[in-house]
Amino acid sequence: MHVNGQPHPYTPDLTLHQLLRELNINPERVAIAVNDDFYAGGQAPDRQLDERDVVEIVKVIGGG
């Protein structure tokens, strides 16, 4: 699978919240995209991940 553009080891039954714990990221503080699904800050469900998933851990940036 890929996380933020980098290949990342996939472990069977990996879920989104487990992945965030692995990366020691607090789900409350970031927005997440899994493929083209977007979960705003703190709303990412503990979704079952798949070997081909592309995960982006994103932060909202200001824009004027």
Added chain:
Amino acid sequence: MHVNGQPHPYTPDLTLHQLLRELNINPERVAIAVNDDFYAGGQAPDRQLDERDVVEIVKVIGGG
């Protein structure tokens, strides 16, 4: 409409690329979410926006 959590004036026929120009943001350098659709960096289409759309301009943050 809302942009990054703030109310933002909606102008009829506003498109995503026009909004980015308004905010002088380079579409190539950011990822965008419109409601729960996610467009990775530089892939946001010039999508017609709607008054009820929620747009998040996001940056990928490292995590691994």
